[in-house]
Amino acid sequence: MDTILGPLYYAVSWIIVQFHAFYSLIFDRNSGWAWGLSIVSLVVLIRICLIPLFVKQIKATRNMQALQPKMKAIQERYKSDKQRQSEEMMKLYKETGTNPLSSCLPILAQSPFFISLYQVLNHIAQGKTVGFIDKSLLDSARQAHIFGAPLSVKFTDSAAKVESLGASLTDVRVVTVIMIILMSLSQFYTQRQLMTKNVDLTVKTPFMQQQKMLMYVFPIMFAVFGINFPVGVLVYWLTxxxxxxxxxxxxxxxxxxxxxxxxxxxxERLRAKGKLKEAPAEVEAKKAAEAARASRQQPKRQTKSKRQVGGTTQAAQPGKKTSLEKDQPGSGEGSGGDAKSDQAGGSSRGTKAGQRKGGPQQPKHPTKK
Structure with missing residues (x-):
């Protein structure tokens, strides 16, 4: 491992030494601030260099989300032929220009630097020079403490080793536990934010289940492996x-x-600021929806008093025929007797209706003998 990553040990140690020389102008060169900020600056520098890979990761993740329905269809179609299934998957990736490993590029690219920093801090804990960290810098780094915990110690180190570096085992374990918890929470919130806000909810795919599983797996991994990381590596990973x-x-x-x-x-934010112009199709769809809503409006319901007035008016006109009565056979001029009887009956019904409504009674005319 040292032979393969030896050049990276020199690169990582040189970057830390340069930042340490800068922060020594502000803080004590043996303080945890000078060495801790050097590690934080190393992280920032590496992550800035990895921004292009992060952009590729975002694009690859979106492409994988878009391909999930097609991938699921291929799996269902060739579920009994694994070889054909793999061939169709590779064909789909090639046609769409998607690389499944692109989403892992930032992690893969960052791993060598993470391992190199771990080995550099491990050499410091053992009192060995490494890379550009010579004897004087080695003694300075061993004296550096962050909240009472030396940068090179781990949660699992013995009390004798911790005391040899001028610290107590309780302080080391409290600091490491707090940092591990913060690491796990930050990783969980990052994954949860991706799942709840930046996933197309209209498509239910196995990819969403995988992301949901990783949301709980990664924090547990940090909690398990974090107890074996030196405090300096915890600073790196938390940053x-x-x-x-x-x-x-x-x-x-x-x-x-x-x-x-x-x-x-x-x-919604763009629309509120007036920066989002709706497409003509959306405008037409909204107009059609409003027109359909207007056509479905129910007539206004009349009050009880209006209904009573309307009923009284109809009852007060007993001789008026409806259009249905006019169209019935036997009505009109050709059937005078029936018309007279209908008028008489209507008159009597109208009189009774008027009496029920409290209206004036019709005077009775005496018949002529």
Whole structure:
């Protein structure tokens, strides 16, 4: 391992030494601030260099999300022929220009630097010079403490080793546990933010289940392996987690995945600022929806008093025929007797209706003998 990553030991140690020389102008050269900020600056420098890979990761992740329905169809179609299934998958990747490993590029590119930093701090803990860290810098780094914990110690180190570096085992374990918890929480929130805000909710795919599983697996991995990391490595990993969280929040807000919750929120912000012009098709769809809504409006319901007035008016006109009565056979001039009887009956019904409504009674005319 030392032979393969030897050049990286020199690169990582040289970067730390340069930052340490700068921060020694502000803080004590043996302080944890000078060495801790040197590690933080190393993270920032590496992550800035990895921004192009992060952009590729975002594009690859979106392409994989878009391909999930087609991938699922291939799996269902060739579920009994694994070889044909793999061939069709590779064909699909080639046609769409998608690389499944692109989403892992930032992690893969960062891993050698992470391992190199781990080995550099491990050499410091053992009192060995490494790379550009000579004897004087080695003694300075061993004296550096962050909140009472030396940079080179781990949670699992013995009390004798911790005391030899001028610290107590309790302080070391409290600091390491707090940093491990912060690492796990930052990783969990980063993954949860990706799942709840930047995933197309209109498509349910196995990819979403995988992301949901990773949301719980990664924090557990940090908690398990974190107890074996030196404090300096915990500083490195916590810083890179916070950087990832902030970088992802920026990307999700400015360039969210279409169909996601973040995309809808961004559209609303642009619409409120007047920067989003609706497409003609959307405008026509809204007009059609409003017209359909207007046609479905129910007539206004009349009050009880209006209904009573309307009923009284109809009852007060007993001789008026409806259009249905006019069209019935036997009505009109050709059937005078029936018409007279209908008028008489209508008159009597109208009189009774008028009496029930409280209207004036019709005077009775005496018949002529």
């Amino acid at each position: 890179t987690n916070v950087w990832t969280l902030g970088q992802q929040m920026f990307v999700i807000r400015r360039n969210p995945t279409p169909g996601s919750l973040a995309f809808a929120q961004r559209q």
